[in-house]
Amino acid sequence: MKHTEKEIQLLKDEVKLMWKLVISQLENAKKAMLNNDIALATKIIRNENDVNTFELKVDNLCENFIALNNPVAIDLRLALSLIKISSSLERIGDFTDGIARFITDKECETLDPDLIERLNIEKMFDTLLGMLLDGFVAFETEQTKVSEKIISKDDQVDEIYNNVFETLATHIKNNPAQTICMLKLLLLIRKLERIGDHNNNIVEEIVFFVDARVLKHSGSNNF
Amino acid sequence: MIEAKNVNFYYHTFHALKDINMQIEDNSVTALIGPSGCGKSTFLRLFNRMNDEIDGAKLTGECLINNENIYHKSVQVDLLRKNVGMVFQKPNPFPKSILENVAYGLRVNGINNKQLIEEKVKESLTAAALWNEVKDKLHKSAFELSGGQQQRLCIARALAVSPSILLMDEPASALDPISTAKIEELIFELKQRYTIIIVTHNMQQAARVSDKTGFFMYGELVEHSETKKMFLAPDKTETQNYITGRFG
Numbered sequence: 001m002k003h004t005e006k007e008i009q010l011l012k013d014e015v016k017l018m019w020k021l022v023i024s025q026l027e028n029a030k031k032a033m034l035n036n037d038i039a040l041a042t043k044i045i046r047n048e049n050d051v052n053t054f055e056l057k058v059d060n061l062c063e064n065f066i067a068l069n070n071p072v073a074i075d076l077r078l079a080l081s082l083i084k085i086s087s088s089l090e091r092i093g094d095f096t097d098g099i100a101r102f103i104t105d106k107e108c109e110t111l112d113p114d115l116i117e118r119l120n121i122e123k124m125f126d127t128l129l130g131m132l133l134d135g136f137v138a139f140e141t142e143q144t145k146v147s148e149k150i151i152s153k154d155d156q157v158d159e160i161y162n163n164v165f166e167t168l169a170t171h172i173k174n175n176p177a178q179t180i181c182m183l184k185l186l187l188l189i190r191k192l193e194r195i196g197d198h199n200n201n202i203v204e205e206i207v208f209f210v211d212a213r214v215l216k217h218s219g220s221n222n223f
Numbered sequence: 224m225i226e227a228k229n230v231n232f233y234y235h236t237f238h239a240l241k242d243i244n245m246q247i248e249d250n251s252v253t254a255l256i257g258p259s260g261c262g263k264s265t266f267l268r269l270f271n272r273m274n275d276e277i278d279g280a281k282l283t284g285e286c287l288i289n290n291e292n293i294y295h296k297s298v299q300v301d302l303l304r305k306n307v308g309m310v311f312q313k314p315n316p317f318p319k320s321i322l323e324n325v326a327y328g329l330r331v332n333g334i335n336n337k338q339l340i341e342e343k344v345k346e347s348l349t350a351a352a353l354w355n356e357v358k359d360k361l362h363k364s365a366f367e368l369s370g371g372q373q374q375r376l377c378i379a380r381a382l383a384v385s386p387s388i389l390l391m392d393e394p395a396s397a398l399d400p401i402s403t404a405k406i407e408e409l410i411f412e413l414k415q416r417y418t419i420i421i422v423t424h425n426m427q428q429a430a431r432v433s434d435k436t437g438f439f440m441y442g443e444l445v446e447h448s449e450t451k452k453m454f455l456a457p458d459k460t461e462t463q464n465y466i467t468g469r470f471g
Contacts (some may be wrong), residue, residue: 069442074467
């Protein structure tokens, strides 16, 4: 393997490690949320620092790679994409940390499991985890055939998000003492919706890296 | 407009250029890249007929400048070379003064008016971004100049006979980074008035100076497109492998 190819492999490996950590954080957030597992939520908060460290490391590796190797074509697209992918992964890490902090919030200790089910939060988590995993596989195999499918999953997340308002409003009306907690829950669901957006951004970067196509701001017409 | 139509070139039985078709617009810079022996310099030299005298050389197809086939028997090669200047890899000033180097082409073309020659020398040295550095030592030997200055002197010498096309065969490969930067800056300036074709092994140089890039391999023109596209998203795998260093 040539020197440049080793550097590229190192970059990819580092991002994949970061990706796996973020997937694990989101999986744990789902478990902690559904089981009200404060210990697991605390672990997520503790690990958040590692996600941030990964972002700095990937940025640094990409900067060095660009400065020292003058990459062009697919190598340049890889470096540019990885900077953005790691930034999106870091944001997903931040949102997951926010979810964990909600779980440890004393004010919202007694959430009604039926309400969580009616809000479709588990499905939201599962869809987001699917997007994140499919994106990882697309990046690892450099196959973009599934990109349209991944991006369309974000519509499912958006649909769930758009349906929560009425459910929450009714719940607040019937349980006014829980208003603050419900508002915090709405913010949590908003974080999940934003994770979907970042998953989309990641897929767009994979398509740019592999196919040199720009999907950003183009709707779905470019597939 | 410069155009190659179905160009094939042979050195005896060696097929050096294979069915090349390329159009080059006026006032543009085209970089020719590719591994050693790929045919890019052979292609460049076709346009001022520098391959004519090579033993066993044979050309088929057409090389056109402004729709005229420059290999037509009616074309006078000396007039063609007046219109198509050439700058080589290694600076090759004549063993004469700075002024006489630039004036050489003018004198060969029958111009002997001292005032006219001095005006043309100043104009050419200015265009080659060298005037300010040599205006006080025009009668000194050209060999007293640095390598970078000598190369710009050779460019000034080529410009003095008012060509419309400049062919550059690795013009900065023997120069340090500062001199290289000056040559590249000069290419930017010159393209407003001249059509430039440059052969280079320096990928970054091709990316910096050219509007379009042609990638040659094994005598074939693999890809010819906008330089920005070529270096971000080339169409051909061979191009990508070469420019990213994965070739061979």
